[in-house]
Amino acid sequence: MKDKEDYLKLCDVSLWPAEIQNRKISVTLPKFTPDQFALVVRNVPLEFAAEHVMEEVRKSATSVDKLRMIIYPYQRTTNDFRFIVSDLKEYNGLINLGHAGVGNKLCTITPYRPANKITFCNKCWCIGHIRSRCSSMVQKCRFCLEEYNQGHNEICTKQYKCAQCHENHYSLDANCEIIREYRRNLNKAVKKATVEWKIKLPEVDTRQSLINQQFKPALDSFPPLPGASAQRVYRPTAWKTTASTSTQIFNQTAPVDITNQQLFDKICCHLDEKWSKVNDHITNLKSKVKxxxxxxxxxxxxxxxxxxxxxxxxxxxxxxxxxxxxxxxxxxxxxxxxxxxxxxxxxxxxxxxxxxxxxxxxxxxxxxxxxxxxxxxxxxx
Known part of the structure; x- marks a missing residue:
């Protein structure tokens, strides 16, 4: 896969055949959406809860899902929320728009840059190693860290206990001091390795869809085929050449790529026409009253x-x-x-x-x- 469009085509069940070499197949879709479809709405006031932010952002994109607040290791005066946009058209629309209204404020929308992944073990729930290199002899419960056997669900207290600091929270909680320290050291190590050119971070292409749309070949720019110059090929016009009135502009579907200044000019023109009609109507009423x-x-x-x-x-x-x-x-x-x-x-x-x-x-x-x-x-x- 090269981009998001390839991923969506891969997940489209209608494009897959029902049989391959006379064998019936079934397509199993992934249970999660990759981070490449994630966006962040930034600088949201603290008084807005996640449910309210979800409702406000869904007014701009209906496919918004899995919105959750980003936890930072320091105190902030505003909150940032990460969410998934599964529809590619709505994703590009939010990227091009650059903001979304939350309450009475326009909040910036940017692509989500995934954080450096921490290494943890899902057997003992400690950080710094993976399951295949774990020294624990038994599988531990992710809640109480007791041995997880066949009848453990009936006796588990469901009370969290951290495998790092042994406090009453989840073992991979972002607010855990040990987890925070581990992330800080990890970010420093990644930054140092990037500066020393030991690793290269992938570049996030936020304008991929625009770049793909920029190349539109003109049919007249290609040389004609031999013997085809005498033939007249009818091509219907793609757009109407007649000028549209202000009323038609507001009734028809507006283009996606429109600047705020163009929209403001159209609204002003529409209001000027309506205002002149109102003035004429008021003048007629005055004459009738006289x-x-x-x-x-x-x-x-x-x-x-x-x-x-x-x-x-x-x-x-x-x-x-x-x-x-x-x-x-x-x-x-x-x-x-x-x-x-x-x-x-x-x-x-x-x-x-x-x-x-x-x-x-x-x-x-x-x-x-x-x-x-x-x-x-x-x-x-």
Whole structure:
């Protein structure tokens, strides 16, 4: 395997044959994902737990899995979290993006550089040697370090005991002082061997996918085949040449490789168009409101003239006629009183609805006219 793409092809069950030399085969996939698919989200504030960081990072890549905090041998003001991205497209997308939002902060994302592996024995759980060179005669339990036999699971206390310092923690715990000292010495030895050119560390190629995508051969750059120059080969255009509007830009799927400045320019252009439409709509509404105000003023003016005519009729025309009618028939008085009350109620309602100026004076004039109508009748009786 040369790169991550080869590894993914190797793990693709659909690419494997069902039989080889007339023998059925079954593909057993690895139980873990290699460190080449691991990334690190750095400088995460201490108040964010691993579960919350997992949810935030999964908003950028859905294939994120196995997120855990990186333990350092010194105190830090922020935390770093290592996680696996099994999808190569999402892996390259996070590398190109370079950051992910966690809470209200943009945290840097970098490739994971594996630490130097410590040598330990899974028989006695001590460091510094492997199982084949262990001097212990029995297999020990990784919890309590007692002899691990057939019935040990029933009697094991499941209480951790360190094989290095005999404290109550896992034998390979990163917080163990002996483990920390072993790692420091190991890192110094590896660094010294690297400087002396005794070993060479592998280079981490973080732009492998981009390099592979840079070479795109142009069909017109190759010489034509003999006799093929006269033939016209139809090749459909790969991209639409028509200009897209701002609305189409936001509706269609955005390209993966887009800079923040390009995205910002598109958003500004889209907002400018929307803002101009909003301004036009507001201008139309203002013109309609002004027209309605003008019509309202005309209506109020007409109603005021009507009230003046009603006032003139009540004060100057109706009282003389009523005085003559009351001297002959008292039934007319009741009808006139009823009509007068009805006119007062209607004018009062009109005053409340229209808030007309001078309506109170008109109501007082009506009451004075009613008093003038009642005086002759009372004196006659």
């Amino acid at each position: 027209g309605n105000e003008k019509a309202g003023l005309e209506t109020r003016k007409n109603v005021s003239c009507l009230v003046g005519l009603v006032k003139l009729s009540i004060t100057d025309i109706i009282p003389p006629i009523v005085k003559l009618a009351f001297s002959k028939d008292t039934k007319v008085k009741k009808e006139v009183e009823k009509s007068t009350e009805l006119i007062k109620d209607q004018l009062q309602a009109l005053y409340v609805d229209m808030e007309l100026v001078g309506m109170t004076t008109a109501m007082k004039d009506i009451e004075e006219a009613q008093e003038q109508i009642d005086k002759p009748i009372n004196s006659g009786t």
